[in-house]
Every structure is written in structure tokens, then in C-alpha cells.
Amino acid sequence: MYIDKSIKEYVMTTASGDPTPGGGSVSAVAGSLGSALTSMVYNLTKGKKAYDELDESTKKEMDENFKEIENSIEKLNNFVDEDTKAFDDVMKAFKMPKESEIERQKRTKAIQDGYKKALELPLDAAKECKKVLECQEVFAAYGNSNAITDVGVGALLAYTGLEGALLNVSINLNSIKDVDYREEKRNEVANLLKDGKDLKEKLMKKVYSRL
Numbered sequence: 001m002y003i004d005k006s007i008k009e010y011v012m013t014t015a016s017g018d019p020t021p022g023g024g025s026v027s028a029v030a031g032s033l034g035s036a037l038t039s040m041v042y043n044l045t046k047g048k049k050a051y052d053e054l055d056e057s058t059k060k061e062m063d064e065n066f067k068e069i070e071n072s073i074e075k076l077n078n079f080v081d082e083d084t085k086a087f088d089d090v091m092k093a094f095k096m097p098k099e100s101e102i103e104r105q106k107r108t109k110a111i112q113d114g115y116k117k118a119l120e121l122p123l124d125a126a127k128e129c130k131k132v133l134e135c136q137e138v139f140a141a142y143g144n145s146n147a148i149t150d151v152g153v154g155a156l157l158a159y160t161g162l163e164g165a166l167l168n169v170s171i172n173l174n175s176i177k178d179v180d181y182r183e184e185k186r187n188e189v190a191n192l193l194k195d196g197k198d199l200k201e202k203l204m205k206k207v208y209s210r211l
Helices: 007-015 023-045 056-085 088-094 101-142 145-173 179-209
Strands: none
Touching: 007 023, 023 056, 023 101, 023 145, 056 101, 088 101, 101 145, 101 179, 145 179
16 A cells, blocks of 8 residues: 555655556645644644633634544545556456447446546545645644644645646546536536635635744
8 A cells, every 4th residue: 555655665656657656646645744734733732822822612623623634634545545546447447348339338338437436536535635724724823833834834735635636537527428427527626626726825824924
């Protein structure tokens, strides 16, 4: 599993001529690292004087968002490896027999189903990265001031994970013949991208204001 490799091993494997791990897996790594930095900021904030002086609702939000971030780390770590398998069904479908009309129809359907399955995984990864960006706001506003740049790097990484995952969704959408499904997903991609950019810009504005 790629997630169990050392950083150096993962980087060198990515740099090799092998098609995996690719952009989708690396995007999940970026999202996971962004989440991890946010978790670090929480751990550097909780128990400190500035944290103790926060109102109870803000403390509760920070505590709850930390738990969400921890869940996101686990999910995005799973995406690191699952992304490399997402295209397997498509490749298997291309190898199906196509001598008769019935075989060709079955093969075409299997290919289309494979592409849909392949794009759903990075779409879920992008949604998870958006959740991370949403959770980061309270840390940008009230996290340990000595770690505010870590909030910023975490936000940039979470956004990179989001947009990178959506690139993988978009390229697979080009192969989908179902017009209604394709347009539905393209609208979803556009909305996620817009929301992600807005969240990232809002977070970075808050980060820079606290430098």
C-alpha cells in the first residue's frame, strides 16, 4: 500500500515511469497533509491560555472540527491507495470480447460503468477536502498565533487536494456518453470548485491578517 511507504519511497515511485500513483493519489496526499497540519494546530492550541479564554461555543466548535479533521485524515489516506485501483474496472472492460453485437453492447456498458465508478472516488475525495476547508475556519480565526502559517499551508494543501481530485473527475467525464449524468457531474464539479476557491481565499485572508 502506498500510504504505508516512506515519503521518499512514495515520491520516487511517483517519479518513475509507472502510471500509479498518479495525480489523484497525490491529490489525496495533499488533502491528508492539509488535514494533518490543521490537527497539529489544534494540538498546539488546546490547553493554552488563549484557548481557555475562548467562549464555550467557540471551544466546542474547535473540538468538534478537530474530530472531523481526524476522520478526514483517515478517509483521505484511504483515497491515496483506492485512487490507484479506480481505473481497474475500465481496463478490464476494454479487454472484454467484442466479436458479436451483444458482446460489444456488454463491453460498452461495462466501460461506461467503469468510467462512472472511476470518477466517483475522486469526487468523494474532493468533497472531503471541501469539508476540511470548512473545518479550518475556526483555526484560522482562533488557532495558536504561532502556528497561523501552518493553518495557511493546511488550507493551500486542502484546496490543492480538492482541485486536483476534480481534474481527475473532469477527464473521466469526457468519456461518459450519458449526457444527463455528464452534465449533472459537471455542474457538481463547478460548484465544488467555486466553493473550494471561496473557502481557500477566505481562509488565506484571515491567515495573512494574523501574521
